[in-house]
Amino acid sequence: MPTHIIHLADEAATTALGRKLAALARPGDVIALHGTLGMGKSTLARAFIRALTDEAEEVPSPTFTLVQMYEGTNGDLWHFDLYRLDKPEDAFELGIEDAFAEGVSLIEWPDRLGRLMPRGRLEIHLHPGHKTTSRKAELISHGQWDDRLEELK
Numbered sequence: 001m002p003t004h005i006i007h008l009a010d011e012a013a014t015t016a017l018g019r020k021l022a023a024l025a026r027p028g029d030v031i032a033l034h035g036t037l038g039m040g041k042s043t044l045a046r047a048f049i050r051a052l053t054d055e056a057e058e059v060p061s062p063t064f065t066l067v068q069m070y071e072g073t074n075g076d077l078w079h080f081d082l083y084r085l086d087k088p089e090d091a092f093e094l095g096i097e098d099a100f101a102e103g104v105s106l107i108e109w110p111d112r113l114g115r116l117m118p119r120g121r122l123e124i125h126l127h128p129g130h131k132t133t134s135r136k137a138e139l140i141s142h143g144q145w146d147d148r149l150e151e152l153k
Helices: 011-024 041-052 088-094 096-102 110-116 146-150
Strands: 003-008 030-034 067-072 075-081 104-108 121-128 135-142
Touching: 003 011, 011 041, 011 135, 030 041, 030 110, 041 067, 041 075, 041 104, 041 121, 075 096, 088 096, 088 110, 096 104, 104 110, 135 146
Parallel strands: 030 104, 030 121, 075 104
Antiparallel strands: 003 135, 067 075, 121 135
16 A cells, blocks of 8 residues: 655645646545544645636535535546444435446545445545644555556655
8 A cells, every 4th residue: 555645834735735636536536535623624625626627616515415516527526524424324325336436536534434435545644734734644545546646746
């Protein structure tokens, strides 16, 4: 499992990472966003989505709807926020099988999926940095992102 550490000095750096990842994304990709509240999961997802749709695209957090879908340049984008998911099987009602098969899936709080989380995925763990505005992104490829992560350097 290739792992890359990227230091994010501020929100602009998190946004830049989201855009870079979007340029490398392909249909069928699953990107799991880990981190506590306020670590930048939604910021990264918003930048990713806007890079593949339109910079002016309204990208609300799907905290209450659990999922938002967008038409991207390379297919559908699914943004899941599973914080309020009661049990993993409830994700089927959100169309998660279609998302995994046909689109690009960004998943906040992916641990809520348990064993339903696909093996082939990119995990992004966001951790606090040394300064209050900085973060550390740990990117872990489980298969399909191995070569693409090299392009981030």
